[in-house]
Amino acid sequence: MSQSDTVYRPIIAPREKALSKQSLICLLQGLHDTVTTVELRNENAVTGRVEHVDAFMCVTMRNVTLKMPDGRCMRFSDFFVHGSNVRYIHIPDHINIRRTIEYNCNREKRAMEQLKKEHDLRVAAAQKKIERRQKQLAQKEAKQSTSKT
Template sequence: MAVKRSSATEFFLYYNSMTCLVKGLEGDYTTVDFRDESCVSGKIVHVDGFMNIEMENCYYYNSRGRKYPFESFFVKARNVRYIHIPQDKDVLTIIENQLSTFRQPKQAVRKKLTYKEKRAKNYQKELLLNLSK
């Protein structure tokens, strides 16, 4: 899954918070506990850089324990208290995989040398040739 980078803030939060861990759980079934003592269990479909979570095929459990089925469910980041990590998942490998897949190597940009740079480079070559003799 690719990260949709809609803003620089979202990109920053993705790399500098635990959002990458939750992003690594996309496609897995898990439980998200809310601040108001309720929770939702289902499949994580999408996580954005702010840790807003879209889920599908889920059940919402209110604070009294009543169960309500939902086809899709959106969780705003500010309401999240805990996210249960499945036991078969290794947290460290999820984070490493997420960070490595979105790390893009910088490509060297070849610039045209100025007259001064060319002259200095040629002088350096001549100097090295004279020293090696």
């Protein structure tokens, strides 16, 4: 994976997490990597692949076509829409709204559970290693004590 292909994963502040969970922003965040249309307050429409939606409804998109009310179109590789400029965000038909909301609202809980599992596995492996080392030392001491007598 080249540096340009890396996924942008911003650090999210606690306030932003709370805003996402208490509103339908979690639905919009579920549109990650989905092609959709964002209608702007100035009558323009932006269609492209959603890269990121923050808690303030700011949308970062890739491979965008900007359609103006007079019919002109412009293409951009990257596009950022400030949340205050958003009028509508179209939810594609294939998105299950309920499942997307539940999934994104519980994402942090699932991540914490995964971290706990990984931590428990590391602790168990470390305990086994300590037990093996203690057993080896005990055997070594037993050999030394039997060789002295």
